[in-house]
Amino acid sequence: MNLILLGPPGAGKGTQAQMIVERYHIPQISTGDILRAAVKEGTDLGKQAKAFMTKGELVPDEVVIGIIDQRLREPDCKTGFILDGFPRTTPQAEALQAILTKIEKSVDHVVNIEVDSEELVRRLTGRRTCKNCGGMFHIHFHPPQKEGVCDRCGGILYQREDDREETIRTRLKEYQKQTAPLIKYYQDKRLLRPIQGVGGQSQIFEQVVRALGTTPA
Helix, strand or coil: CEEEEECCCCCCHHHHHHHHHHHHCCCEEEHHHHHHHHHHHCCHHHHHHHHHHCCCCCCCHHHHHHHHHHHHCCHHHCCCEEEECCCCCHHHHHHHHHHHHHCCCCCCEEEEEECCHHHHHHHHHCEEEECCCCCEEECCCECCCECCECCCCCCEEECCHHHCHHHHHHHHHHHHHHHHHHHHHHHHCCCEEEEECCCCHHHHHHHHHHHHCCCCC
16 A cells, blocks of 8 residues: 655644554655665765755755655565655656656555644644753643653753744745645545544544555555
């Protein structure tokens, strides 16, 4: 079974991806992970990616697509895969389709985890990080025993710049702008499986399993 997992920041994609991996025994292919692996291995494409990453620039589509192509040909993808973080745009989706056609595979389902923007803002702006040990807390879901103080080491908790409301809203707007055409692309192909990303992790996963409509291996 070949899957694509979509969802905005804070939708719980990472948790659901891991649950899919454990249930269906298929590898999770994260763009960030495979880029770092290619750089570490020193492949030709990895060297190209490193040249951009060291300058803090986005790795161009053609390099990312080349690395995805190589990854999908590896033996552990023979029975399926879950793509997490790719594609992000319609051109990337079209490039992915070209890769899959070459290796005689196809996308079976595109799982899109949907969460209201205000709920996402609440989730993401509530995160707090310990300045000392890096411990993570959340003012709503996992608050420290003493406000502003880390339970582990007594360090000061702070809100990272990335977790501030203005930054979060900008990220969400950019995600919607970029992903809306991609969602329509897969909707038109009748591959989109919308999932409501609200509730407990297991409740959300039950929706995923029903949407996939298959018996796990």
